[in-house]
Amino acid sequence: MRKPRSTALIFGEANQSSALIERLGEHFIVEQFDETNTIRRYFDTFDWRLYRAKRLFYAGADTISLCTLNESPVGRAAAAPAESYFWWDIADSPLAEWLAPIIGVRALIPLFSAQLSTACYRLLNKDQKIVVRVEVETTVVDGVDGDQLHMHGVSFEEVRGYDEQYDTATSIGAACGGQAPAQKASRFINGLSVSGRTPLDYTSKFAIALPPEIPIGRAVSAIFLDLAGTMKRNHDGVMNDVDSEFLHDFRVAVRRARSLLSLFRKVLPEAECDWFQQEFKWLGSVTGPVRDIDVYLLARQHYSTMIPASLSGGLAPFFDELAGHRKAHLSALRGALASQRYQRLHERLHEFCTHEESPLFTEMRAGRCKKLVDELILKRFKRFVRDGGAITDDSVDEVLHRLRINGKKFRYLLEFFSSFYAPEDMSRFVRHMKKLQDNLGDFNDLSVQQDMLLGKLDELSGRGKRTMKLAAALGGLIAVLADRHRVVRGEFNATYAAFATEQNIPKHPIAQVHGHR
């Protein structure tokens, strides 16, 4: 059976839609039965996770809704208004199920608000029977520059069996100047255009494409400026503690900067290099403690399921204590990011990267960057394969940790300069590399976590019930982690072997550059 139709038309002017209602009155009895005024606040994560998944989220006075980009509903739930939403804030609503896999640990933060006024009409025939339903909707969005954006839309809804009347009404709509909305011109996209943000204007991926002929100094400058930009963009989110990923992305940018300095150490001016290295190290260390705690707090649910429910209750004081420490560390972190030292780091970096007299742009660093990178990749890769291949079941943990760090540095190197190489080769290689790195990363995380929990256990004193329960829970957790640690370690050799097969090696970018290893 055919579904009743519906159409939405866009009008340029408010008076066109009022003229429409008048014209409809010549054919139907027009009855207005409802008028609503609502504020609709649109949200997304800072890195546009919903937009990427072709979804929209908005909050009304007491509801939240998830819909497609052209605003057809996916789900809706009652919820009190909030400044931001994590999926777990609305865990008991059906929307959480949709949101969780898309937004993960990120918060939905406001993009812009729209004021919506809707007037609902029904068109009746001579028997006073409803034959078409019509909604006139005006949307007003306040732009960042003080301008207001007005949008006028009219939607028509067919009543089953009254097709002729529907056709009449919609053709009157078109005759009054109504136009089918362009796919890309939804209320959301239009509203966004005056809000000061552009879809996908932030991604945590490193995404600059350096031209293959770029000189060393210019490449370093471009990369540093991008990384400094990432730090600045995440600054407010870190200060306001919006979600854990602002700090995470901030720290990744710092690590990338440190990697770049160390990879290019030989070709960069020594004094500057040392100074920046020291300052970024400082930045890494002042941002570390909060992130370390975040890792545990984010894993809270997971930890609780790793041990029997009879034990997991005992962990509460552990997490409470962490949350307390976090507060203190966060205020120290805020202090650091508000300090002159931090300010100075950015100023000097900016100067270093943009002043034409900067040592970056001297003759010494005018050589083709790609030549240097080719060599670096080859050297780093050889070292990685040599170290990895030397690892046996008896090797100490230290060796694996070092391999992980070198692997990470190597991956940053590939990411910085991926535009120099064929994208297919690059992505295939990075994919193979990722499996190995996941193994090494898991191994490291499990080591660190075990150490931390053991440390906590050592600190415990007294014989109170709470302490005993906590000790039991920590003990249980450590046992499970130790077990996984063993398993992950056991998987290393097979994972490494899969990575270092002869089929994989010739496909990596070095093969493109230098032939065979």
Next chain:
Amino acid sequence: MQLYHKPMIICAVYSSKGGVGKTAAAVNLAYVAAHGGQKVLLCDMDSQGSASYYYRIKPKKRFNRARLLAGEAESYIRGTDYPGLDLLPAHFSFRKLDVALNDRGIKTGGSALVELFAPLAREYDVLLLDCPPNLTVLSEHIIVAADFIIVPVVPTTLSILALDQLLKLMRKLGCRRDKLLAFFSMVEKRKSMHADIMRKYSDHPIFLSSAILYLAEIEKMGITRRPVGAGTGRSLAASYYQALWQEIELRSGS
């Protein structure tokens, strides 16, 4: 997407007697069922079109008996003013549905109507038929096709007699006796005959315990042209029909 779909149930509101409240029941039960969230199609089988009139719906010009029998009913269904409730309007030509159906005959265990209604199960949870007041071939088809035959009974001796005849007919047609659900209609408490008959038969298993009183509100539907529950204020009549529908649903095992 629904993962499973309960089969559509067909309820025919039927009585061979005229003016006993069939249309009033069909119109209001359909409204109550849709209001409760079910997708409902009210089929106006009576060429007089009273049910269609209450919902202010006229058939499309091209509609007639032949199109109904050709299996085109779907294209002539019209939406009422209420969510979840559609109506298949009556047509003047329905008065000869009988003759047309007679040509097709009643097959063993089925009726031509069953095939006509089958495709509607994709769209609707409930089909409510408002039937004309007679005992004809059409009635027999409806009795065979329906899952439940809902019979309004004005508490009088003659009505009970008519009910008896219906049971006999059902036996002849090979229908299960428990398809028949009777309820007392247009009950006037102060009439002693009503009270006597209700006392005598109310424990009989074919009678539902809900009854519909004689209420001015229901009578006025001819003027308001909408189901009793659709007005703005609270409606006593609506709550009677609501209770009646709940009992029917309970009997239908849903």
